[in-house]
Amino acid sequence: MTLTDSIVTDDRTPFTGDRVPLVAVLGAGHIGGTVVARLLAGGHPPSRLRATTRSRAHAAEIAAAYGIATGEDNAEAASGADILVLAVRPDQADAVLAEAMRVAEPARYVVSFVAGYSVARLTSAAGPTPVHAFRVATNVAALEKSGVLAVSTAPSSPAESLERVTAALRPLGTFVPLPESHQDTAASTLGSGAAFLALAAAGVREAASAAGVAPEHALLFTVEALECAAALLRQAGPASAEPWASLVTPGGITAAGIDSLLSHGVSDHMAEAVRAAVDRARVVTPTPTEAT
Structure with a gap:
C-alpha cells in the first residue's frame, strides 16, 4: 500500500x-x-x-x-x-x-x-x-x-x-x-553501553578460541558469562561497588583475572568510554540557536 x-x-x-x-x-x-x-x-x-x-x-x-x-x-x-x-x-x-x-x-x-x-x-x-x-x-x-x-x-x-x-x-x-539533562548519559550507557560491553566480551571469546575452544562454544560461554554478569548486577543493587565479589575466592582463578583487569584500569577505561560518548552526544547536533 x-x-x-x-x-x-x-x-x-x-x-x-x-x-x-x-x-x-x-x-x-x-x-x-x-x-x-x-x-x-x-x-x-x-x-x-x-x-x-x-x-x-x-x-x-x-x-x-x-x-x-x-x-x-x-x-x-x-x-x-x-x-x-x-x-x-x-x-x-x-x-x-x-x-x-x-x-x-x-x-x-x-x-x-x-x-x-x-x-x-x-x-x-x-x-x-x-x-x-x-x-x-x-x-x-x-x-x-x-x-x-x-x-x-x-x-x-x-x-x-x-x-x-x-x-x-x-x-x-x-x-x-x-x-532530559540525563539523556546524553542514558544514550551513552543504555544505548552505547551494549557496544562497549560487547567489545570487552570479544576479548573473552577470543581468549577462549585461542586456547583451542571451538568458536561456537567460545561464543556460547561468553554470552552466558554476560547474562550472568547482568544477573550479578541486578542482585547486587545500585549501591554495590564490587558486584563481582560473590564470584571471587581469594587466591582463585577469578581473583587472578580480576586483579589483572584492575591493574590495567579496565573499569576506568570503560568509564572513559561512556564520558567520550556523552561528550560526542552533546555536539552531534547543534542547539536551536546554533542552527540559525
Whole structure:
C-alpha cells in the first residue's frame, strides 16, 4: 500500500488514548524499522502504521515485509498521524521534521530517537505547530527484545501526554522517565553501553578460541558469562561497588583475572568510554540557536 492510498482513512480528531493511534515512522532504517516490527508484533494494526524511507526500493521492501503503507514523502506519512516517530540521522532530522509538520495537526505527539536531539530542538524544528515532544534513548538490540527506553519531555508537558504515548508504544519495551539533562548519559550507557560491553566480551571469546575452544562454544560461554554478569548486577543493587565479589575466592582463578583487569584500569577505561560518548552526544547536533 502507498502512503497516498492510506490517507483516506485519517482520523483528524486529537488522540486522547481512547482509540488505536495512527503512527508514522519517519525513517525506517535500523531503529525505525525495528520500531515498525515491534509495534506490529505487539498487535498494532498494520492499517494504523506508516513508514518512510529515503528510497523507493527500500520503501517497497518495508511494505512487502510488513504490509504497511510506505513511501518517501514525509508529509504524506504525517498527514493525520497521531504519533510521529522520528528515527533519522541527526543531520537529517530538522529537514524531515519540517517536511512532516507542514501537514501535521496541532497537539500531535513527536517521539524522537535521534541521538543528541534535544526536546527544545525538537519543538523548534516543528515550527509554529504545537506538539507534545519526547526524546528517547535506546538501541536496536534493546528494541528487538522489548528492553528499556529512557524517555524525557518538556517539564511543562502534562503528565497524561507521557502516559498516552508510552501506552501507545508499549510494545517497544519499558519506558523509564528521566530528566532530559540525563539523556546524553542514558544514550551513552543504555544505548552505547551494549557496544562497549560487547567489545570487552570479544576479548573473552577470543581468549577462549585461542586456547583451542571451538568458536561456537567460545561464543556460547561468553554470552552466558554476560547474562550472568547482568544477573550479578541486578542482585547486587545500585549501591554495590564490587558486584563481582560473590564470584571471587581469594587466591582463585577469578581473583587472578580480576586483579589483572584492575591493574590495567579496565573499569576506568570503560568509564572513559561512556564520558567520550556523552561528550560526542552533546555536539552531534547543534542547539536551536546554533542552527540559525
